[in-house]
Amino acid sequence: MDWIGLGIIVAKIVFFLLVGFTAAGYVMNLAERKISAFMQDRLGPNRVGFWGLLQPVADIIKLFFKEDVVTDRASKVIYFVAPMIIAFTALSALAVIPLTDVLTFFGRGMAIQIANLNVGILFIFAIASLGTYGAVLSGWAGNSKYSFLGGLRSSAQMISYEVSMGLSIIGILMIFESLRLNDIILGQSPLLWGFLPKWGIVVQPLAFIIFLTAAFAETNRVPFDLQEADAELVAGFHTEFSNSMKFGMFFMAEYINMFTSSAVIVILFFGGWQIPGISTAEIVSFFISLGASEFFASLFTILLQLGVTFAKIAFFMFLFVWVRWTIPRFRYDQLMNLGWKGLLPLAILNILATGLVMVII
Amino acid sequence: METMLFYFFAFVAVATALLVITRRNPIHSALWLVLCFFSLAAVYVLLSAHFIAIIQIMVYVGAIMVLVLFVIMLLNLSEKELGDAKPTVLKFCGVILSGIFMVLLADGVKVLAPQAAVSVDEKFGTAEMLGRLLFTDYLLPFEIASLLLLTAMIGAVVLAKKRR
Numbered sequence: 001m002d003w004i005g006l007g008i009i010v011a012k013i014v015f016f017l018l019v020g021f022t023a024a025g026y027v028m029n030l031a032e033r034k035i036s037a038f039m040q041d042r043l044g045p046n047r048v049g050f051w052g053l054l055q056p057v058a059d060i061i062k063l064f065f066k067e068d069v070v071t072d073r074a075s076k077v078i079y080f081v082a083p084m085i086i087a088f089t090a091l092s093a094l095a096v097i098p099l100t101d102v103l104t105f106f107g108r109g110m111a112i113q114i115a116n117l118n119v120g121i122l123f124i125f126a127i128a129s130l131g132t133y134g135a136v137l138s139g140w141a142g143n144s145k146y147s148f149l150g151g152l153r154s155s156a157q158m159i160s161y162e163v164s165m166g167l168s169i170i171g172i173l174m175i176f177e178s179l180r181l182n183d184i185i186l187g188q189s190p191l192l193w194g195f196l197p198k199w200g201i202v203v204q205p206l207a208f209i210i211f212l213t214a215a216f217a218e219t220n221r222v223p224f225d226l227q228e229a230d231a232e233l234v235a236g237f238h239t240e241f242s243n244s245m246k247f248g249m250f251f252m253a254e255y256i257n258m259f260t261s262s263a264v265i266v267i268l269f270f271g272g273w274q275i276p277g278i279s280t281a282e283i284v285s286f287f288i289s290l291g292a293s294e295f296f297a298s299l300f301t302i303l304l305q306l307g308v309t310f311a312k313i314a315f316f317m318f319l320f321v322w323v324r325w326t327i328p329r330f331r332y333d334q335l336m337n338l339g340w341k342g343l344l345p346l347a348i349l350n351i352l353a354t355g356l357v358m359v360i361i
Numbered sequence: 362m363e364t365m366l367f368y369f370f371a372f373v374a375v376a377t378a379l380l381v382i383t384r385r386n387p388i389h390s391a392l393w394l395v396l397c398f399f400s401l402a403a404v405y406v407l408l409s410a411h412f413i414a415i416i417q418i419m420v421y422v423g424a425i426m427v428l429v430l431f432v433i434m435l436l437n438l439s440e441k442e443l444g445d446a447k448p449t450v451l452k453f454c455g456v457i458l459s460g461i462f463m464v465l466l467a468d469g470v471k472v473l474a475p476q477a478a479v480s481v482d483e484k485f486g487t488a489e490m491l492g493r494l495l496f497t498d499y500l501l502p503f504e505i506a507s508l509l510l511l512t513a514m515i516g517a518v519v520l521a522k523k524r525r
Contacts, residue, residue, distance in 0.1 A: 075388075078388075078392075117411065118411060118412075118487050118488075119411050119412055119415045119487075119488065122412070122415045122416070122419065122488075123415055125419060125423075126415050126418040126419040126422075126423060129418075129419055129422070129423025129424065129427075130418070130422065130423060132423070132427050133395070133427065133430075136427065136430060136431070136434070137392075137430075140388070140434050148434075152431070152434070152435075155427055155430075155431055156431075159424065159427060159428075162423075162424075179488050
């Protein structure tokens with residue numbers, strides 16, 4: 001057995017877990033509060049640590065020491081498992097996300113990506129569709145009307161928007177002719193007319209709008225956060241989990257899902273780890289021409305690409321927060337109408353139009 | 362390694378399938394069925410049919426079972442509505458019938474002689490390969506299946522409209 005290869009895979013898994021917990025969970029938790037405070041002209045958390053930087057740590061400690069109250073006649077096992085399902089689905093979607101291109105280290109191809117599946121994009125969709133279980137089960141298990149309503153709303157919404165989400169990317173798949181995320185990114189490298197990168201958003205602008213809207217619904221964020229509409233349902237499907245680390249899992253899963261959605265948007269529509277017009281080989285040879293050895297040239301390139309990806313992802317994470325504190329919530333019938341009567345026909349139209357254009361060209 | 366994985370997932374699939382029919386709480390049954398579908402998907406992966414495996418999870422686990430769960434939860438069956446345990450006669454009939462089915466199935470499997478492992482090329486099981494097959498060799502069944510789905514869709518719309 002290839003022990004080094006196995007070790008690399010384990011290291012990658014640890015890395016992605018760290019990204020999930022820190023970049024997505026910790027940083028976004030803090031960033032959301034700071035940005036919302038800025039938008040509402042408040043100060044935000046500024047007591048724990050310098051500039052409130054340790055606030056999430058304080059929260060985690062608080063969550064750990066809270067009493068675990070289980071509601072009367074709750075379904076114990078499911079009540080216990082549901083938060084785990086949510087956290088599991090959120091984390092496992094990270095497995096196929098490529099953060100850099102494949103680079104050579106000691107004669108071994110390496111990319112910051114756990115599994116390069118030939119059905120990568122479908123894997124993300126499949127895992128995302130499992131998230132519904134966590135929501136609907138946690139809503140049901142607590143034996144509470146509010147959380148049950150929240151769970152039902154969430155599953156109805158997720159199923160509705162998954163359809164338009166899946167159909168919206170078909171245009172992208174038709175153009176780049178692959179389900180493998182790395183191939184889709186590489187397909188976006190050529191420049192159109194010498195200056196415009198052939199990014200997904202350039203060739204499929206309508207698909208981008210549909211996908212972005214559906215992504216907001218899939219991650220249960222405002223303006224589509226009807227399953228936890230705090231004015232109507234207290235806290236929706238996790239009302240009865242207001243205690244202990246189970247609530248922490250819901251909280252973290254939401255941020256990790258935001259990270260995954262942003263990453264998928266970046267990969268499908270914004271060229272992933274690419275800097276427009278510059279290929280990976282050119283970056284490596286640039287570093288070598290500066291006098292770096294081959295190993296360090298690869299290392300710098302991988303770090304540079306990681307930085308590029310994270311910068312792009314960070315912008316979309318910011319967009320999620322930005323929208324949350326800007327736009328009011330939809331009404332439930334408006335949400336369903338938008339999904340089925342607005343986005344779905346548009347997505348199908350987009351497929352037809354893409355097909356026509358591809359036949360003509 | 363692969364054989365071990367196969368036996369593991371095969372065992373999980375059979376065990377969860379048994380749990381589906383023995384649990385009294387319909388929600389628990391549905392959840393065990395979800396796990397059963399998962400282990401089947403894992404078996405598909407071992408057969409290098411990655412695309413089918415993912416579609417299995419997406420369609421059966423991600424969509425159909427969610428709806429099943431949804432309906433069971435909305436019905437919210439109480440212990441009384443679930444009724445008493447089935448009479449012994451019915452259970453007995455069930456055992457006999459499934460026994461007959463098992464014999465038929467075993468007879469079918471027996472015909473398949475054990476075959477040497479064949480190596481498949483890299484393209485095997487990809488969406489590309491599957492699409493090519495569906496639109497060449499299996500075009501007619503494919504189109505008929507899509508007609509069937511279309512009929513079901515129209516039927517659902519008609520049923521939903523009737524209320525007004």
